[in-house]
Amino acid sequence: MSSEKIIETPAVLIDLEVAKKNITRFQEHCDQYSIALRPHIKTHKLPSMAKLQIAAGAVGITCQKIGEAEVMADAGILDILITYNILGASKLARLAKLARRCNLSVVADNAVVVKGLSQTFSQEKKSLEILIECDTGAGRCGVQTTDAVVELAKIIYSSKGLTLGGLMTYPPMGKSQQVENWLKKAKDALATNDLPCPKISSGGTPNMWKSQEVPIADEHRSGTYIYNDRSLINTGHCTRNDCALSVRATVVSTPTPDRAIIDAGSKMLTSDLLGMKGFGLIVEAPDAQLVSLSEEHGIINLSESTWQPKVGELIHIIPNHACVVTNMVDHVYLIEGNRIEKTPVLARGRVT
């Protein structure tokens, strides 16, 4: 049976062949420069995809939440970095339980977080590895200065139940030299203070093809590269044919000659713009503009397009941001040749 007949819209489709190509290509890049690849599972949220990434050579995975890591460990993925400041008795108890069954490391950027981790892991047989999160210019989490790195490293190094795993950063895009300098200075300061720095982990998809420009980093974390999306096409980091994820939608109304309405709205595509205009690329009519979304409807402006959609017609949309779309659905459809597999997005909605 054709996929048109058995897939109700809106639906998230994954072209498995393209996803596999994306996995292989970036793994080869990392291998070439001897960079360990630790993919972020936030994009796919699927143990099966994480296993493909590991089979291709990834050293382990990155998760953002304990709940995601629990799902992955349940599936037998046993090398996990959680890039998050973890706080609170309930979460720390879950973290300790998780650490007993996998090779787990986390990050911290402040002493309060380190204190909680130490209180918990001083009771455990195995110590927990902590990487210090560094703000190398992205303006998110992270310690701000080399002095702060050393100060926090001393606390971690002297804390029961913890080992100092090195440094971690989510770098600003396009500023490799700045990131390299920041991390080198911090690593040197750790050495000066007789503190270990066994690993430096950097990341990001937009800068992944330039990961070798931060040679001090041993490891690269990247998520979106497995599927790619409109934001990465737009910034020249991939082409339309590298996009593995699309949203299939049906034209449900054509109220005026210049307006068509589809059954994919913000509950499927999200409102993420990532600096662009419009909410996605319409594969069948790239000149038509997906100008606005309500929760269950997408409104297409046809005024600059020759496309004349019919009610009932199927279209496919490359969303602005792939990672957030997989979080909206309980299932995605994996498509490879004639085979279609409806698979649950097991790590979806794991907010804690």
Next chain:
Amino acid sequence: MSSEKIIETPAVLIDLEVAKKNITRFQEHCDQYSIALRPHIKTHKLPSMAKLQIAAGAVGITCQKIGEAEVMADAGILDILITYNILGASKLARLAKLARRCNLSVVADNAVVVKGLSQTFSQEKKSLEILIECDTGAGRCGVQTTDAVVELAKIIYSSKGLTLGGLMTYPPMGKSQQVENWLKKAKDALATNDLPCPKISSGGTPNMWKSQEVPIADEHRSGTYIYNDRSLINTGHCTRNDCALSVRATVVSTPTPDRAIIDAGSKMLTSDLLGMKGFGLIVEAPDAQLVSLSEEHGIINLSESTWQPKVGELIHIIPNHACVVTNMVDHVYLIEGNRIEKTPVLARGRVT
């Protein structure tokens, strides 16, 4: 045990007392003007909330997707309007099955949709009621002219398995007179053509307190009023104290004096701006600005605030748009006095 201890963040909290007040107040308004109230369940996605609305006097509920209606029917809610153009064999089969166990009506704005519905329901014992969706100025779905109303009404009226239920619109906000005129003209034209118009259904939360300004409408559909949100505070339609839904988050990092980072990002609050700046109102520090979100982090700009957040501190955020937030989580916490109930959001993620 206090709710601080047992609720891991980020979490969606519902103040049940406030929600009940909101239900009662708008029901009283509708009763005063003899308007039937048919709440849209998209805001709460909870059968328990729909039952409270019906117990207060609502005539039934509104859903946008068959999947939502199935969940509500499973819970014993048996008067349902689905305000959506339904297309495709699989969905039509589900619709027929659903109609056998509840009092169901749907909308249509074109002949293709009507044809599909008729093909399906001509095989059923009970006919399906169809309301014609009218675009009275909101620029979404809907027929554009009175002539188009009459044309589609004739098709529905003569289609096997269908009955003509009247007119439905999602009106433009603040244009009651325009909506009234549009609908009156359409109703008159139906009468002139000896076509029935048993009901006219209008809707919207921003204009709900002026629902009586469209007296031709027999029914009002409203969703957000049960929880309210920052967008409705911002437009003067409610106050902070009328907001039943908040997102509890933890401060996880304070990297600089003017920046704090919380564990609620776009995976919890969504990127919906609804024309505003910032991603939510921080209850504990309304002068602090939630300026940007990544998936799992919210960045707060403290430069114009006297608040000095500490790592580990709990805060509460009134989101820009309540409806989309309940779609992000598998569970919400209903809070009433000392009682806390973790309840599954049963109609979450029902995209088809």
